[in-house]
Amino acid sequence: EVQLLESGGNLVQPGGSLRLSCTASGFTFSHYAMNWVRQAPGKGLEWVSTISTTGGSTYYADSVKGRFTISRDNSRNTLSLSINNLRPEDTARYYCVKDGLRYCSGDCHFDYWGQGTLVTVSS
Amino acid sequence: DIQLTQSPSTLSASVGDTVTITCRASQSISNWLAWYQQTPGKAPKVLVYKASALESGVPSRFSGSGSGTEFNLTISSLQPEDFVTYYCQHYYSYSWTFGQGTRVEIK
Numbered sequence: 001e002v003q004l005l006e007s008g009g010n011l012v013q014p015g016g017s018l019r020l021s022c023t024a025s026g027f028t029f030s031h032y033a034m035n036w037v038r039q040a041p042g043k044g045l046e047w048v049s050t051i052s053t054t055g056g057s058t059y060y061a062d063s064v065k066g067r068f069t070i071s072r073d074n075s076r077n078t079l080s081l082s083i084n085n086l087r088p089e090d091t092a093r094y095y096c097v098k099d100g101l102r103y104c105s106g107d108c109h110f111d112y113w114g115q116g117t118l119v120t121v122s123s
Numbered sequence: 124d125i126q127l128t129q130s131p132s133t134l135s136a137s138v139g140d141t142v143t144i145t146c147r148a149s150q151s152i153s154n155w156l157a158w159y160q161q162t163p164g165k166a167p168k169v170l171v172y173k174a175s176a177l178e179s180g181v182p183s184r185f186s187g188s189g190s191g192t193e194f195n196l197t198i199s200s201l202q203p204e205d206f207v208t209y210y211c212q213h214y215y216s217y218s219w220t221f222g223q224g225t226r227v228e229i230k
Contacts, residue, residue: 035219045159045167045210047219059217062124095166106217109157111178113166 002026002112004096009117016086020117022079022096030054030074031102035110036081038092038119048094049081053103064090086121093118125149125213129222135230140201144225146194146211155215158187158196161224162207170209171196201227 008020020036036048049070050059058070069082079096093116100111126149136142146156154174159167169178171187174194184199198205206229211222 044224045161045212045221047212047221050217050219100169100172107155107215109169109172109212109214110159111169113168115166 002098004098004112004114006094006096006114006117009094009119011120011122012086013123014087014121016121018083018086018119020081020083020094020096020119022114024077024079024096024098027098028102029072029077033099033104033108034072034079035097035099036070036079037095037097037110037113038090039095039116040089040092043092046092050106051079052105059106083119086119088121090119091121125152125218125220127211127213127220127222129209129211129225131225132223133226133228135228136201137230138201138203141197141199142201142227143198144196144209144211144227146189146196146222148192148194148213151191152213152215154190155213156187156189156194157212157214158185159210159212160205160207161210162204167210198227 003025005023035050051070055072067085071080095116096114097110098112099108128147130145156174158171161167170185175187186197188195208226213220
């Protein structure tokens with residue numbers, strides 16, 4: 001059974017930093033690109049970032065480029081998102097999401113989603 | 124960037140009805156479109172990918188159609204658990220965009 005377990009969400013002041021983690025199990029982690037998607041309270045879904053199977057290629061939404069860094073450790077089946085210079089508009093639940101097919105090159109839907117971790121940016 | 128516009132934003136229907144949600148893309152996206160269902164307080168769940176391919180385990184009352192710039196998600200014979208929110212998503216060539224969502228409510 002595929003499981004994605006996020007952690008690291010917290011209440012942070014504007015300008016602060018956080019590191020989100022996602023531990024994956026139930027599939028061959030290194031065969032799938034991975035993604036972060038966020039959802040502000042009461043709002044829709046927003047794609048945040050994607051990382052290739054090896055970690056050699058990363059992609060970011062314009063709204064987070066330069067502040068967020070996605071990474072992965074295939075030996076530990078973990079996905080991470082480092083967030084700097086947090087803004088109130090970054091307040092959201094952050095979901096760790098698996099690509100729907102192996103070895104996709106930016107042309108895959110998403111299949112499994114974690115339950116998310118909540119990031120709140122407020123003074 | 125490609126924009127996706129869903130219509131309607133809210134849809135009122137009754138159990139047993141057949142409903143259609145539309146997703147329009149700002150430019151042609153071939154068939155690189157998925158549909159997700161989200162129940163309040165839960166993570167989204169994929170229903171359809173590549174515009175019309177039904178994800179394994181999804182009931183056959185859900186169907187997707189369309190290509191280019193206009194896509195539809197049709198739910199036949201609405202069940203009580205279908206009164207939730209639906210999102211379309213474009214994915215292709217390192218670009219991922221979601222529609223704003225359609226809430227299906229009980230009339």
